[in-house]
Amino acid sequence: MKELIRELNQQQREAVLYFDSPLLILAGAGSGKTRVITYKIAYMIEELGFEPERILAVTFTNKAANEMKERLEGLLKREVPVWVMTFHSFCVRLLRAHSVRLGYKPNFVIFDSDDKKRLIKEIIKDLNLDPDLYSPSTIASVISNVKNGTYSLDSMNLYYENIGQIFELYNKRLKESNALDFDDLLICGRDLLAQEDLKRRYSDYFRYVLIDEYQDTNRIQYEIALSLTKEKGNICVVGDEDQCIYTWRGANIENILSFERDFPNAKVIKLEKNYRCSGTILKAANAVIANNRKRKGKTLFTENPDGEPIRLFAAESDVEESQFISSTIKQFLKKGVKPSDIAVFYRTNAQSRILEDALRKEGIAYQIVGGVKFYERKEIKDVIAYLRVALFDSDVVSLLRILNVPKRGLGDAAEKKLKEILKVEKGNLKALEKLAESVSSARQRKAVEDLIEIIRAIREKIPTLPPYDLIKFITTVSGYKEYLQKEYREDWESRYENIEELGNTIQDFAEREKLEGEELYVEFLSTITLSSDQDEMEEGEKVTLMTVHASKGLEFPVVFIAGLEEGIFPHVRSLDSADGVEEERRLFYVAVTRAKKLLSLSYAKRRRFFGTYKSSQKSRFLDEIPSHLIKEVKKKERSGQPALQKTSSTSDKKPKIVFHKKFGKGVVKRVEGSGDNAKVTAFFANYGEKTVIMKFLKVLA
């Protein structure tokens, strides 16, 4: 341990060894803050005799938590039961023990944003409000902002006349469903710790609390931390105001200022030496962020060599940009760069598709982090809804979701009746029984009774069947498998595979956590709704594609940032306020500082939006980088290839032989349409006749 600490620079060492008062570490990008935190924890355990289970370390994502734990265990060469988790997970843990105090049963459900929107949609309908004025996603974010204290309900009342009513009803329905949304988790956690005995108990229990990514905590999270440590001042927070990119979710840079106010004797240590980036990259990052006015001010320096200039490519179109990126990646791979050392970042998820197409055409293995998350896929959510209905008799949102999926002849009218019944009859099964009696036809009656049977059957199997079999059972007993086959003729198999994957995941989870039966599923469900994009990242030899937000906390030797255009990055929705642009700039700063050795920036002069091309201008952020750091990549120098093939793989002539990643070689029988989206029907030796979109095919002849 002592030798390890000797490796640290002076500031890092001081941060590890300091325990005299509350500690605020302002850690610039790539300054080794994760190292500092892990060493600090290790030092506490090894040298100061702290009991690991009485240390709480809060991270931003579960992935970061796992990594920190792994590093710690690598350092100490044994299992270390430190509480490493996100604020949300921490609150869930508190709530499982004490939820009754706040009027929730301990087996509560967590509503994800999809559940939340569904519920809001119901409420808007029930209140007869105009869905154009009250779009579920807008209302969802308003509710969130009110809950986490960004806006007051009254101030929102100006824009949304009925918001008070919606807000109240939303919370009422949630509570009746024994459900909490993301914001509730934090609020309830805070409220529990506001109770004198619990505050006493937990603040006595935890001997030290550390918070990573402090700049992205919101007020409520801060209050949680405060109630655990206010008295003893046994707290260390690590953050960088220049990397605060979640203000729209209630993150508050003010927390950094509040910290010094609430803990007047706080010690501040700055980590300004960057170990990650090349000199050139760091200079660019510093120059960009200097344009922000709202910052405490810190200047990073590095001893790393300047390295290669930053590349800039001005593409004529979005297609050309993605071709540039994929062909450059291909060159790198040829030169021996590992795919896992390369990442492509973009501002919005919608940009990923075109990049994917280009990489696929070059035959480059890639993974996308984020986008539509695994657990948000329709088929997964449907199956989980069955599970939830079987587990939680109060989960109305899930019941409504499966009422007519698969189609069983219970449409709008039946749904309305059910909702009427639910107003007086609490409990899904009871309500369904009543529905069976009040429904119009014998056919519908049978349908409802069948549904009740399905739910009962699942419920019965929960304690006995292994998880994989239970999931399989759900898909058969509910007729969901046939539904997929009928509804998704083309790709039902991959969807069904996803469901099987879900079964496997639960099985693994059960073995890892040594849980079974109801407890297993309740635990699993809360874990997956709190899982972040990064949690899904795979190890392996693949190029990584993700949004800039998802890249937070990561690093790659080679980084591409695509779509550096006004309106995209900075995003249009941020342009009307100075604060908005500053947040975009911090976001760009985060993106740039992920790169260790090589950074490639690009933009497109024309970009396709919904179907039509729109011309765009290069991002202001590009002009903020000193030009001597940049080398513009000219088209003709690119990859030594002749100018671009105008329409990629599709030629005017009809293809005869094609190649598909999974199906292999195929003989073309028919082509409908033209270009990338042409439908090609071909005969494949091992798979028979298949119809595939052109862009998934390579033309061989």
Place this chain on the structure above:
DNA sequence: GTGGTCAATGTTTTT
């Protein structure tokens, strides 16, 4: 009353 088909319509970022 339900389910299939057609048209319109909408894209920030996420625990």
Place this chain on the structure above:
DNA sequence: CATTGACCAC
């Protein structure tokens, strides 16, 4: 371009 809503035939 892909999902969601409105409309009409069963």
